[in-house]
Amino acid sequence: MKSLGDAGGQWTARLPAPRYSFRPVEGRVAVDLFWNTFCQTSRIEAARVREVAAEFGDKVVLREYCADDADVLRAHELPRAIFVNGKEVGWGCEAPREGLRKVLSEAVSRLS
Numbered sequence: 001m002k003s004l005g006d007a008g009g010q011w012t013a014r015l016p017a018p019r020y021s022f023r024p025v026e027g028r029v030a031v032d033l034f035w036n037t038f039c040q041t042s043r044i045e046a047a048r049v050r051e052v053a054a055e056f057g058d059k060v061v062l063r064e065y066c067a068d069d070a071d072v073l074r075a076h077e078l079p080r081a082i083f084v085n086g087k088e089v090g091w092g093c094e095a096p097r098e099g100l101r102k103v104l105s106e107a108v109s110r111l112s
Helices: 040-055 070-076 097-109
Strands: 002-004 013-015 029-035 060-066 081-084 087-089
Touching (some): 029 040, 040 060, 060 070
Parallel strands (some): 029 060
Antiparallel strands (some): 081 087
């Protein structure tokens, strides 16, 4: 658990630590997308990830985990995140298409 509080320790809120374990896919780039429908930014981002991942055909495997499913959220404690070959990627806003293309292109180039 991560704790958040003020400098004087007046209060503490405990946030569960994400439980993510990368499972590689031999000869392919694995994208693990954690998203939800209750956040418009997450929905936009998920659509972009799907679109860009599809551009790479069978070189990329997209695994989606929707946090709307309570079991998924409990299992991973991640309402929103993108992992490419086990490394979290992000831009501070919904993932831009060009940023996703660059990250996936670099990951695909390392397959050879």
